[in-house]
Amino acid sequence: MEVTLQYNNTDKKISTPSTDEKLQKEIDQLNTLTSEIISNGSDVPPIATPENFNKDLSKMIKKLYEGGVQSFKQNKFEESVRQFTIGIEMINRRHKFEAFQGTLQELSMFLMSRTDANLKTKRYLDAFNDIDMLLSMQMCTPENFLRRGVANYFLGNYEAARADYQRGLAYDPNNRRLQDELETCLDKILEENGDYL
Amino acid sequence: MSEYSYDEQGDVWPYFLIAILSVILIPLTINYVYNVLNYQQSIIKINSKVEGSIVENNDSLDLPTVKKTTRSRIFNKTLIVIIIGWASVIYVLINLTKSADMSSIFDPYEILGISSSSTEKQIKSHYRKLSLIYHPDKIPKNLSEGEREKMEQDFVRLNKAYKALTDEVTRENFLKFGHPDGKQEVTNGIALPKFLVEGKSSLIMIGFYIVLIGVLLPFIVGSWWNNVKSYTSHGLHVKSADLFTKFFTDRNPGKVITPKFLLSIFFKTFEIQKLNISESEYNKILESYTSRDFSNAHSKTFDVVSSLPDLIDKFNEIAIFFRQYDVILVSLELKKSIIQAVKFTGKHHDILQLPYVDRATVESQPIKRLGKLFTLKNEELKKVLGIKDDAKLKKCMEIAEKICSLRIVSSEFQVPGEDIVPPTAKSHINLKFLVKSPKLKSCPDLKDEEIKDDFNENIEYLKDPSVVNKSAPLLPISYSPFFPDDLRNSWNGILINQKDNKIVEGSTIINLTNVDLSNVSLTQEEWIKGKVYDEKTKQGVLKLNNFNIPVTQPTPAGPGSYPFRLILKNNAYFGVDLDIPLYMEVKNPPPVPLNKDKILGKNVDDDDDSDSDISDPDEDTLAGALSALRGGKVKKIEEIKDDEEEEEDDEDEDVFTDINTDTEDEDE
Numbered sequence: 001m002e003v004t005l006q007y008n009n010t011d012k013k014i015s016t017p018s019t020d021e022k023l024q025k026e027i028d029q030l031n032t033l034t035s036e037i038i039s040n041g042s043d044v045p046p047i048a049t050p051e052n053f054n055k056d057l058s059k060m061i062k063k064l065y066e067g068g069v070q071s072f073k074q075n076k077f078e079e080s081v082r083q084f085t086i087g088i089e090m091i092n093r094r095h096k097f098e099a100f101q102g103t104l105q106e107l108s109m110f111l112m113s114r115t116d117a118n119l120k121t122k123r124y125l126d127a128f129n130d131i132d133m134l135l136s137m138q139m140c141t142p143e144n145f146l147r148r149g150v151a152n153y154f155l156g157n158y159e160a161a162r163a164d165y166q167r168g169l170a171y172d173p174n175n176r177r178l179q180d181e182l183e184t185c186l187d188k189i190l191e192e193n194g195d196y197l
Numbered sequence: 198m199s200e201y202s203y204d205e206q207g208d209v210w211p212y213f214l215i216a217i218l219s220v221i222l223i224p225l226t227i228n229y230v231y232n233v234l235n236y237q238q239s240i241i242k243i244n245s246k247v248e249g250s251i252v253e254n255n256d257s258l259d260l261p262t263v264k265k266t267t268r269s270r271i272f273n274k275t276l277i278v279i280i281i282g283w284a285s286v287i288y289v290l291i292n293l294t295k296s297a298d299m300s301s302i303f304d305p306y307e308i309l310g311i312s313s314s315s316t317e318k319q320i321k322s323h324y325r326k327l328s329l330i331y332h333p334d335k336i337p338k339n340l341s342e343g344e345r346e347k348m349e350q351d352f353v354r355l356n357k358a359y360k361a362l363t364d365e366v367t368r369e370n371f372l373k374f375g376h377p378d379g380k381q382e383v384t385n386g387i388a389l390p391k392f393l394v395e396g397k398s399s400l401i402m403i404g405f406y407i408v409l410i411g412v413l414l415p416f417i418v419g420s421w422w423n424n425v426k427s428y429t430s431h432g433l434h435v436k437s438a439d440l441f442t443k444f445f446t447d448r449n450p451g452k453v454i455t456p457k458f459l460l461s462i463f464f465k466t467f468e469i470q471k472l473n474i475s476e477s478e479y480n481k482i483l484e485s486y487t488s489r490d491f492s493n494a495h496s497k498t499f500d501v502v503s504s505l506p507d508l509i510d511k512f513n514e515i516a517i518f519f520r521q522y523d524v525i526l527v528s529l530e531l532k533k534s535i536i537q538a539v540k541f542t543g544k545h546h547d548i549l550q551l552p553y554v555d556r557a558t559v560e561s562q563p564i565k566r567l568g569k570l571f572t573l574k575n576e577e578l579k580k581v582l583g584i585k586d587d588a589k590l591k592k593c594m595e596i597a598e599k600i601c602s603l604r605i606v607s608s609e610f611q612v613p614g615e616d617i618v619p620p621t622a623k624s625h626i627n628l629k630f631l632v633k634s635p636k637l638k639s640c641p642d643l644k645d646e647e648i649k650d651d652f653n654e655n656i657e658y659l660k661d662p663s664v665v666n667k668s669a670p671l672l673p674i675s676y677s678p679f680f681p682d683d684l685r686n687s688w689n690g691i692l693i694n695q696k697d698n699k700i701v702e703g704s705t706i707i708n709l710t711n712v713d714l715s716n717v718s719l720t721q722e723e724w725i726k727g728k729v730y731d732e733k734t735k736q737g738v739l740k741l742n743n744f745n746i747p748v749t750q751p752t753p754a755g756p757g758s759y760p761f762r763l764i765l766k767n768n769a770y771f772g773v774d775l776d777i778p779l780y781m782e783v784k785n786p787p788p789v790p791l792n793k794d795k796i797l798g799k800n801v802d803d804d805d806d807s808d809s810d811i812s813d814p815d816e817d818t819l820a821g822a823l824s825a826l827r828g829g830k831v832k833k834i835e836e837i838k839d840d841e842e843e844e845e846d847d848e849d850e851d852v853f854t855d856i857n858t859d860t861e862d863e864d865e
Contacts, residue, residue, distance in 0.1 A: 156544065169760075
């Protein structure tokens with residue numbers, strides 16, 4: 001594959017006339033990384049360690065998270081979703097050369113909570129997207145499978161919901177909530193099939 | 198000095214010709230007959246022999262499909278070649294072959310007309326009898342000159358034969374040279390006229406040989422080898438295999454696999470590329486095929502559609518090496534869509550796979566499962582399916598009730614010859630299931646003794662547990678009126694380890710090919726009240742099927758409960774897939790003191806106590822280590838939970854306490 005790349009000397013960015021999506025994305029990523037290095041002021045980005053993790057930002061994020069949880073407890077779910085979304089936005093803005101480990105931890109916390117808030121506001125597709133991402137990041141707890149199961153259940157994917165509950169039970173066979181939800185889901189599958197209940 | 202005699206008189210070349218003709222004709226004819234016979238075995242013929250199968254195709258249902266562009270299988274060019282070939286063989290046989298002179302071959306026993314085990318006495322008496330007939334003096338006077346001469350010759354041969362068996366010298370000659378007169382002149386013949394070999398035209402022959410050996414032979418061998426080299430052992434082109442492997446190694450884990458995405462990969466394979474179509478044509482072909490619109494079908498529709506299921510199978514064979522089951526599940530679903538000619542996405546596949554249904558009507562209503570259809574009245578059915586004609590509706594429902602699912606009665610891990618699953622053993626999964634038609638409701642309540650089997654007494658089973666898989670009849674050809682090829686129905690699947698969410702290492706695609714479908718025709722009464730069919734007493738209606746899946750990995754070394762997930766997807770029908778959780782309960786076998794005594798060579802009676810003393814601490818330490826292991830694990834899980842749930846525990850409860858009320862909201 002042959003592509004033309006242009007380098008802009010003033011903002012140090014690469015651009016291409018090609019419309020290839022994959023290429024465009026890769027160039028965007030590259031540009032983000034270069035601008036991060038430039039703004040950092042040194043030739044080489046600092047080594048990512050938990051020590052140089054931006055603590056100020058962590059405090060702000062933590063505050064946002066607590067705010068979101070507070071709204072959730074006061075049954076202001078819309079508000080809670082908004083706060084969590086802002087929090088995720090902020091996590092996204094973190095310096096790209098910071099320790100990813102910390103970022104990941106924050107992100108998973110937010111995604112989990114936003115899923116709950118989304119389930120409450122009945123935005124099941126959004127909830128599903130969040131929790132699916134979380135699970136693909138290998139956050140395999142029984143509760144996360146319960147969350148995805150519920151999202152799948154309300155999206156009408158009963159078979160997928162059943163599989164999620166069962167996988168959750170594989171981690172914790174005595175989880176009451178999973179057992180109850182699985183029972184509800186199996187009944188729903190039977191009902192959908194016109195089978196006797 | 199030429200030692201060869203040429204075929205100037207044209208005596209021998211017919212044999213040469215026949216030899217060459219038959220080398221070509223015999224394989225050709227066998228191939229042709231095989232094709233014709235296979236053609237007879239259409240879906241209707243095969244399926245009408247299988248109980249519970251759907252005996253319909255696009256002709257019997259009067260549905261359009263992709264027409265094959267190939268010629269008739271009986272009257273084609275091959276037939277003409279075969280007829281002309283055999284006709285010329287017969288012509289040559291009748292008219293051109295002169296009876297070969299076989300007199301030089303000498304067998305004294307045959308000439309005398311006796312068996313080779315005869316004694317000398319027998320030979321003598323027999324010779325006397327014959328010479329009385331053939332002796333020149335005894336020949337009747339009224340014979341013609343020719344006949345007289347022939348009889349005289351016969352007498353000479355008779356004499357020679359007799360001498361060969363009795364006289365010392367002639368006997369020696371016979372044994373040494375195969376002829377009583379001594380060494381015979383040996384001639385080597387060429388079944389070609391002389392001018393072709395030694396005349397001026399010999400250049401033609403040389404040229405012919407040069408072409409044959411110098412050009413044709415290398416070309417044939419070369420292209421054959423090239424062909425062998427460019428396909429994998431599974432019959433996939435190496436370029437395609439390379440493409441698939443690259444896809445799995447470079448796969449972006451964040452990208453969700455969709456049927457459309459898989460199709461775009463398949464488009465790049467050699468198998469599709471060689472059809473010379475553009476990607477937009479390819480998409481258009483699939484679009485009109487899955488809309489069941491055959492009015493202006495693209496001429497390559499047949500090739501594209503019929504090559505995809507095969508590509509998907511081979512794709513999955515590679516996927517399983519990478520243990521990525523999500524891709525396999527999507528591709529198996531895609532394969533079904535192609536075989537049933539339905540859209541790749543949507544939730545109404547179960548109903549859309551039926552004939553005559555109207556897509557728009559079906560998609561606009563909430564019923565999605567076949568079972569639900571059987572709770573409706575005819576008028577409602579017409580509304581749901583969008584079928585107006587009564588006969589068509591009847592046919593449609595007839596087909597629907599034969600799209601049966603598997604009702605699992607028991608599923609467990611087993612080790613042949615053991616009652617439990619011991620550590621590090623070779624295990625298999627035993628599935629026992631009933632075949633359930635969607636019109637049947639609920640499930641019979643079977644007692645444990647009814648489903649128990651006695652395989653452990655069968656030596657064949659102990660050697661290879663998968664022998665039971667073949668006991669049921671082969672599944673029929675799938676009902677797939679729109680798909681241009683006939684495909685055997687089967688359930689294909691994978692075994693997933695729930696802990697790492699990957700396919701069990703080293704496994705292959707599981708294929709369930711033999712199922713007894715006869716229970717499809719049961720009534721509701723028989724289904725619920727029925728007893729399991731017993732081989733010995735011939736009592737009972739419920740046919741219990743057995744399926745054993747070998748587990749490629751040995752059972753874990755420590756006792757405990759190990760979760761698995763088994764997914765079996767039908768290759769042609771929607772809504773009959775199987776997805777069940779399985780738990781492998783590994784236990785340590787109870788100590789067997791008798792064996793240890795034997796090993797130690799001790800007296801059983803005396804050392805009973807001391808032996809148990811030895812085995813007890815053994816057990817203890819093992820169990821201790823294992824429980825410690827387990828304890829460690831449990832702790833770990835709790836730790837993770839604590840970390841994440843610190844802030845969350847209370848809100849979690851908030852979310853999930855009222856799920857059930859939410860369900861009711863939705864239903865109302």
